[in-house]
Amino acid sequence: MCGIAGIAGLGEVEPPSENLLQKMAQAMAHRGPDGEGVFLKGKVGLAHRRLAIIDPSPAGSQPMVSPDRNLAVVFNGTIYNFRELRSELEKQGHLFKSQCDTEVLLHGWKKWGEDLVPRLNGHFAFAVTDHQKGMVHLIRDRFGVKPLYLAKLGKNLVFASEIKAITAHPLYTAEVNHQALAEYFTFQNLFRYHTLFKGVELLPAANIMTINTRTGEIKRRAYWDYNFSNPDQSMGQEEAICEVKRLLIQATKRQLVADVPVGAYLSGGMDSGSLVAIASRELNRMHTFTCGWHMGSVHGVEASFDERVQAELMSYLFKTEHFEQIVGHTDVGWALPLVVNHLEDLRLGMSYGQYYAARLASKFVKVCLSGAGGDELFGGYPWRYYRVSHSLGKKEFFDNYFSYWQRLIPKGLRQNFFTPAAKRHMEGDDMRRVLTRVFTFHSNLAYETPEDHIANSLYFEAKTFLHGLFLVGDKLSMANGLEERFPFMDNDLVDFAQKIPVRYKLRDLEEWKHQDENAFGKKKSYFQTHDDGKNILRQAMSLLVPKEVSERKKQGFSSPDESWFREGNLELVKRLILRKGAMCHDYISPRVITEVMEAHCRCGINLRLLIWSLVNFELWLQLFMGKAGDYYQSLGLDEMTNELMKSKPPSQIKAA
Known part of the structure; x- marks a missing residue:
């Protein structure tokens, strides 16, 4: 790279x-x-x-x-x-x-x-x-x-x-x-x-x-495009299991080609675990890397976000040389300007964990395997698919999908979110049409059955969400002189994965069809207990990864910012987006920003994604449209502290 x-x-x-x-x-x-x-x-x-x-x-x-x-x-x-x-x-x-x-x-x-x-x-x-x-x-x-x-x-x-x-x-x-x-x-x-x-x-x-x-x-x-809409319905389940296993092994071995050291990210999940299970057979004492979180001030569901225990288990089983980066809320402020500077074009949610993981890996290897792509190919997000699985036709599919994906700003704040001056430059831009145009190259897709809707969701997420993940991964790995590789995104494996019928990717699909779409609470509860996804991949890898991994629910690599934005990093956020003279106030209503912080901190509404985006946009404006030093001034830091932050980054690294 x-x-x-x-x-x-x-x-x-x-x-x-x-x-x-x-x-x-x-x-x-x-x-x-x-x-x-x-x-x-x-x-x-x-x-x-x-x-x-x-x-x-x-x-x-x-x-x-x-x-x-x-x-x-x-x-x-x-x-x-x-x-x-x-x-x-x-x-x-x-x-x-x-x-x-x-x-x-x-x-x-x-x-x-x-x-x-x-x-x-x-x-x-x-x-x-x-x-x-x-x-x-x-x-x-x-x-x-x-x-x-x-x-x-x-x-x-x-x-x-x-x-x-x-x-x-x-x-x-x-x-x-x-x-x-x-x-x-x-x-x-x-x-x-x-x-x-x-x-x-x-x-x-x-x-x-x-x-x-x-x-x-x-x-x-x-010269090419994804196509999940023509699965091979004659394919047997055992055939699919064997071929997924063969192709993933082949892809992983292919992507080990290098004349420099190769390692891998290792979380507690199926995707990275599968790659390490395969690669560790080819590389003696392979290096693996995990980013975990200080959990002292973390509450609720975020208390389960740290995956170091599961990663250490897999490291032990696969005999890797394993290293961990432990990030606390005090490490966020140091990384933020670096992350935004390297991202350049803002995408997706919290990514400083990826920056720290890449920074850690770069100390030992020049190439690192990543499990990105497994969810998008094999149906790893059932809680998203159920929102459209019972749609009655094309219009309802897009109505439901658009309603889900425009989730960043609470409905009551959308009308007055941007300043009048900014809105004048946005007139005539229809965001629903922006979403539907993702399907431009496949205008004849079917929108009749749950299988149709899930196949269309797989296409959409590969074109948008996965593409965003790749951009973030490229920027934050290359910021550290590290090449990330993605064995799931091998041509042969992707071509085959698109041909696998949806019924093999998602467990109990027949039960999906019988869920009462009018009983939203009951339906939501059902999918909270059936959110594994990737059934075919789990079966293919069941002999290579431990049962605790192959049967574990999807976790995702996420930092505990709902808690940190209420406590440890609250002042950091306030000094960036609520201070007088913040550059983002030229584009986004200061009153709305205040309401967002009130809702998150006092009303218990989880708006961490929106707060992350507001903070990143303010930094982006400072770094690319203003003066780079504005970040440190906005935090009230003097020149000496500024230089100290540059020269002494946090280094909470340990060998597991």
Whole structure:
């Protein structure tokens, strides 16, 4: 994994400067501490920061250029089947100088052009320039694991792995994208491919963009999409169990390819436990990592959020060398500006735990396996599906789904949440339509049975929620010079998982159909006791992971912020979003923010997700639209304390 950037001139323009490309690369130096490079030819310039994972020798340096200097490539990610592709190319006369996957892209593009992309089993974002044809091609992997941002600045298309590299361009002026802001505070995510930075977009997952530098024409096409709507109804359950097990073992072994140490995150759950069970058979004394919480001031359901005991059990069983990061409420304030700075474009809920986990892992390994994707492929969120499982047709499905996903702001506060000035910039943006347009590529889906609705939910969550998880994971791991890998997101495993009938993924589906949709309390109680999901995965892994894990209810990696926002971190939150002069007050009503805090602290309403988003938005404004030092000033800290916080981060790490 690395950081890539580039500039493609559109029509008659001056060639990009080497100094500018170096400046863009330097903005992403954390992504590639092992080297940097720049390539210039004509109206195109490429820049690269290297995190050396496969063939760390100079032969793997980028940008990588063909002998005739016609083709050049910059690449972020890993191609897990690069050795098979290399062997195929060598049989056709291609000669290789390195042992890395980047060179396979260079030769593969020369041989197959865009037809190379469907052959790739990996997670990637890369750019290929063809000087003879005057073309630049930008490509992102099937699932959107690796980001690639775009902005048209003057007569140039500028692209990069991080927004920081684009904002380093002198023609970019930072402004808030109000449409993205409205979307974020509706869904705590962005379903469209714009960002909070006006003028900066994401290349969609599974897309190829072609740029003609001579005519200025830009084209984009999708080469793949999820499809859960055509399961193989003839598939037997035993067949599905055996094949899931085989493919997950195959995927995990594939993703161990590296010339540097590989470890894994390890919680108490099925997904990470399955990966460690498999990988620990291949790696002697494998390193595993868990982030846990100080629970002294934690109450209610959050008292069960710490999973260190379960992780330690699995570490013992799989004979891993296990390390834990223990985070308390006092550690949140130190991490927040770092998290927001690296996230750049706000997504999803509490993520400082991921930052600390990645920071811990980076002390020991350069590559870390993650269990993300297991829930979305195998039906890990039954409490979400039941909200739409009894919908009567397409309209009711979207009514119910929209009602669920616009959960961030309490209904009574939505009308006056944004300031009048901010709302004027948001007029005409229909958030329900934003949700329904996620299904644009599948306009003929069925909306009749519970199976239909659950299959459609799986599609939606893979396209939106999972994509957000990947963006957060990429940014916070690369902030620490760490590559995350996701074995569940292997091409072969994903293709098969989409073909598995819903009845094998969710237990007692027939009972779902007989739940009285009018008896909401009874129905909710039923799903609280049947919230395991991923039944087929549990059965497939039952011989590899202990019963306490395979039969355990879904926990999720979540920090106890409902409690911490009421007690330990209450003053931190107040000083950020309730202080006079807070930047977020230009966009969000101060009166509403006060009501949110009152409801959470005095009325017992759990608004931790909304408070997290408000705090992050205030920091985002300070860091990207204001002055970076404003954060420390808002907390009343002097310059000496500021420097102390920078230089002495918390280090509560122990070997388990």
